[in-house]
Amino acid sequence: MFSSQEEFKEAYLKKLEMTSGKAFPDTTLQDRYDTLGQLIREYISMNWIQTNEQYRYQKQKQVYYLSIEFLLGRLLRQNLMNLGIYELVEEGLGDLGIDLKDMEDVEQDAALGNGGLGRLAACFLDSMASMDLPGHGYGIRYKHGLFEQKIVNGYQMELPEQWLRHGYVWEVRKPDLMMQIPFWGRIESSEKDGVTSFRHVDAEIVAAVPYDLPVVGYGTTTVNTLRLWNAEPYAYKAGRDMMKYKRDTEAITEFLYPDDTQDEGKVLRLKQQYFLVSASIRTILESYLSRHGDLTNLHEHVAIHINDTHPVLAIPEMMRVLIDEYGMDWDSAWGVTTKTFAYTNHTTLSEALERWLVRIFQPLLPRIYMIIDEINERFCRDLWDAYPGEWGRIEGMAIIAHGEVKMAHLAIAGSHSVNGVAKIHTNILKEREMNLFYQYFPGKFNSKTNGITHRRWLLNSNPPLASLIQSAIGDAWIKDPSRLSELESFTADSAFLENLHKAKQLNKKRLADRILQTNGIVVDPDSIFDIQIKRLHAYKRQLLNILHILHLFNRCQENPDADIPSRTFIFGAKASPGYYYAKKIIKLIHSVADLVNDHPAVKGRIKVVFLENYRVSLAEEIIPAADVSQQISTASKEASGTGNMKFMMNGALTLGTLDGANIEIQEQVGDENIFIFGLRAEEVMKQQQDGSYYSMEYYHHDERIKKMLDQLIDGSLPDAGDHFETIYDSLLAENDEFFVLRDFDSYAKAHERVASAYRDQESWLRMSLINIARSGYFSSDRTIAEYAREIWRIGGVGLR
Numbered sequence: 001m002f003s004s005q006e007e008f009k010e011a012y013l014k015k016l017e018m019t020s021g022k023a024f025p026d027t028t029l030q031d032r033y034d035t036l037g038q039l040i041r042e043y044i045s046m047n048w049i050q051t052n053e054q055y056r057y058q059k060q061k062q063v064y065y066l067s068i069e070f071l072l073g074r075l076l077r078q079n080l081m082n083l084g085i086y087e088l089v090e091e092g093l094g095d096l097g098i099d100l101k102d103m104e105d106v107e108q109d110a111a112l113g114n115g116g117l118g119r120l121a122a123c124f125l126d127s128m129a130s131m132d133l134p135g136h137g138y139g140i141r142y143k144h145g146l147f148e149q150k151i152v153n154g155y156q157m158e159l160p161e162q163w164l165r166h167g168y169v170w171e172v173r174k175p176d177l178m179m180q181i182p183f184w185g186r187i188e189s190s191e192k193d194g195v196t197s198f199r200h201v202d203a204e205i206v207a208a209v210p211y212d213l214p215v216v217g218y219g220t221t222t223v224n225t226l227r228l229w230n231a232e233p234y235a236y237k238a239g240r241d242m243m244k245y246k247r248d249t250e251a252i253t254e255f256l257y258p259d260d261t262q263d264e265g266k267v268l269r270l271k272q273q274y275f276l277v278s279a280s281i282r283t284i285l286e287s288y289l290s291r292h293g294d295l296t297n298l299h300e301h302v303a304i305h306i307n308d309t310h311p312v313l314a315i316p317e318m319m320r321v322l323i324d325e326y327g328m329d330w331d332s333a334w335g336v337t338t339k340t341f342a343y344t345n346h347t348t349l350s351e352a353l354e355r356w357l358v359r360i361f362q363p364l365l366p367r368i369y370m371i372i373d374e375i376n377e378r379f380c381r382d383l384w385d386a387y388p389g390e391w392g393r394i395e396g397m398a399i400i401a402h403g404e405v406k407m408a409h410l411a412i413a414g415s416h417s418v419n420g421v422a423k424i425h426t427n428i429l430k431e432r433e434m435n436l437f438y439q440y441f442p443g444k445f446n447s448k449t450n451g452i453t454h455r456r457w458l459l460n461s462n463p464p465l466a467s468l469i470q471s472a473i474g475d476a477w478i479k480d481p482s483r484l485s486e487l488e489s490f491t492a493d494s495a496f497l498e499n500l501h502k503a504k505q506l507n508k509k510r511l512a513d514r515i516l517q518t519n520g521i522v523v524d525p526d527s528i529f530d531i532q533i534k535r536l537h538a539y540k541r542q543l544l545n546i547l548h549i550l551h552l553f554n555r556c557q558e559n560p561d562a563d564i565p566s567r568t569f570i571f572g573a574k575a576s577p578g579y580y581y582a583k584k585i586i587k588l589i590h591s592v593a594d595l596v597n598d599h600p601a602v603k604g605r606i607k608v609v610f611l612e613n614y615r616v617s618l619a620e621e622i623i624p625a626a627d628v629s630q631q632i633s634t635a636s637k638e639a640s641g642t643g644n645m646k647f648m649m650n651g652a653l654t655l656g657t658l659d660g661a662n663i664e665i666q667e668q669v670g671d672e673n674i675f676i677f678g679l680r681a682e683e684v685m686k687q688q689q690d691g692s693y694y695s696m697e698y699y700h701h702d703e704r705i706k707k708m709l710d711q712l713i714d715g716s717l718p719d720a721g722d723h724f725e726t727i728y729d730s731l732l733a734e735n736d737e738f739f740v741l742r743d744f745d746s747y748a749k750a751h752e753r754v755a756s757a758y759r760d761q762e763s764w765l766r767m768s769l770i771n772i773a774r775s776g777y778f779s780s781d782r783t784i785a786e787y788a789r790e791i792w793r794i795g796g797v798g799l800r
């Protein structure tokens with residue numbers, strides 16, 4: 001459409017004036033952004049239509065990725081880069097005196113997710129489209145995404161996020177594709193010719209209205225779809241409170257639950273889940289039937305992936321539609337359903353495994369409950385045949401037991417594949433949490449190491465490094481990330497290493513400027529940028545990091561002339577609003593920062609910075625500037641991590657435990673290019689089991705630990721009040737559930753190895769380059785290729 005800059009400029013100016021109703025000089029940044037977005041979306045539309053037509057006529061197997069979260073971030077830059085028109089647009093706008101960077105900053109992040117699970121879904125969409133795979137997302141259009149975090153006096157405040165305030169240029173509302181979703185009511189059964197059929201009566205109907213977002217592949221004409229459902233009132237019923245109905249309906253897609261590791265036990269959450277899957281499954285089946293006549297072969301043409309247990313009701317919903325609406329018998333329906341679905345498990349934290357009380361579930365979703373009950377009966381009967389008399393085992397595997405519906409059990413029984421996201425996590429599932437299921441269904445379990453899209457996390461967010469790579473090995477790596485390995489031939493090239501250093505310093509300088517602007521803290525770009533950004537959670541152990549900083553401060557005080565290298569510690573983290581302990585840790589980070597940052601004994605060698613409102617677009621600014629990537633979860637607790645991969649790809653060295661994908665990073669780069677410390681997963685799990693860890697011993701036998709813990713409660717810390725007693729107690733009275741004190745010594749030693757390695761710049765840069773060169777494995781293109789071949793069994797196009 002835009003074959004030249006001139007053409008683009010003309011189209012843009014015309015559209016800008018038409019849509020804003022203003023002369024060009026009077027238009028605001030928002031007007032200019034909106035017009036740009038609309039123009040690009042229209043440009044995308046042609047390929048979007050064509051892709052859909054192609055899918056329809058070629059009858060390719062389609063993949064649907066169901067996820068309660070899609071953490072998309074911003075789309076303008078990604079779309080322009082993927083379309084290959086970034087420079088054309090940049091120059092065209094430049095002629096008009098508009099800076100494309102300013103346009104990018106107008107865009108609000110679409111923060112429809114909490115963290116890694118939602119970001120994984122977004123990375124997968126990019127990879128599927130870029131690899132020409134017919135893969136689409138289904139999610140929820142939350143009116144308010146994850147809350148906006150403000151820090152006031154070191155405390156987290158939560159503001160409602162407002163990504164839709166100025167409208168959203170990338171979406172297309174499709175009211176004609178609305179679905180009706182029933183809640184509450186009763187089930188009536190009737191019999192005809194010996195067949196029982198069921199009717200859901202007296203239900204409260206909610207309208208699910210789709211908003212479609214185009215998912216543009218890189219360097220291809222493929223445009224897939226992310227469909228986000230919005231809840232709206234459908235029909236008022238006489239005798240009901242209209243306002244209440246409206247409120248209850250709209251509440252379904254009002255807020256994202258600000259936590260993905262805890263089940264709030266709320267009816268609303270269950271409503272969200274059924275709302276998502278019911279609208280999606282019925283749409284998928286309708287679309288399938290418009291392409292193919294026969295439902296018995298559904299699994300040959302459709303693969304549905306459920307991202308963790310939140311969308312697992314898709315399984316009984318599919319059964320319901322096949323049986324109640326299309327008249328299929330139970331056994332055929334179950335055969336088709338289990339062959340269509342695949343499931344990914346993202347956690348072993350047993351408190352995070354979703355369970356619903358039957359007394360909440362049954363009234364809200366009466367027909368779905370009946371179906372799950374039947375699935376459970378049949379499943380338990382099969383188990384009884386396999387394990388006669390073993391009541392305990394069957395009870396441990398039942399889908400409904402002790403008045404609860406167990407979502408993970410339903411997911412495993414109802415799908416053909418269970419993916420554990422990293423090797424270690426898959427093994428823990430097989431040997432522990434899901435061991436009984438593994439014994440019964442050994443063939444279902446598999447591991448597909450997570451990945452990130454290198455296009456967003458390297459090409460788009462780190463231009464200095466991307467252009468250095470391009471100058472060295474060309475741009476084949478953008479389509480085929482395994483080719484980043486060609487960078488290995490530069491490890492002895494000191495001119496290249498010098499350029500790598502320059503690129504990193506440019507990024508550090510940029511981040512230092514931002515820190516000065518937003519936090520008013522001066523940081524030295526020549527110091528080690530040591531970064532921990534991720535959700536705040538006890539198992540991720542931000543506490544270990546901040547306690548160690550306090551320890552470094554103590555060392556400076558004891559010996560002001562100690563030869564300590566200059567370090568900037570950067571944090572970014574949101575704490576779930578109800579997570580009291582996590583909020584205390586945010587306060588502690590600020591309190592230590594206040595103590596350390598301008599203290600004369602420190603002489604500027606340690607700076608502590610907390611960047612507020614951590615989100616995708618902030619991560620994109622921070623990660624390119626990192627020297628050290630802190631991935632320090634208690635071993636066995638982090639299913640995978642993907643932040644670790646983003647840092648590695650940007651040349652940061654990992655300081656981490658042998659947990660999640662850190663292990664696979666270590667396998668790729670070798671022991672000499674990573675800093676590993678701490679207990680291993682087996683050791684943690686063993687000590688948890690046999691109760692052999694006493695944190696109090698570490699307090700009494702390690703003076704460093706005693707000193708810093710005492711500082712938490714003796715008034716040494718600014719504005720401490722009694723805030724840190726909870727933390728103190730968790731470490732001592734409650735025996736330090738996450739092994740912070742246990743790993744402290746090993747962690748401090750690893751920091752010393754980091755500090756001394758950094759002194760040899762040439763060797764550091766070589767390590768950094770090896771990390772970049774071996775990061776191709778962690779591209780989500782590789783992950784998606786594995787899913788496509790081994791789970792979804794979709795063919796050829798774009799697959800390497």
Ligand SMILES: *Cc1c(COP(=O)(O)O)cnc(C)c1O
Binds near residue numbers: 616
């Ligand atoms: C990648 C990412 C995450 C996941 O980070 P982990 O370190 O793996 O927990 C969370 N939030 C955002 C905004 C991300 O970009």
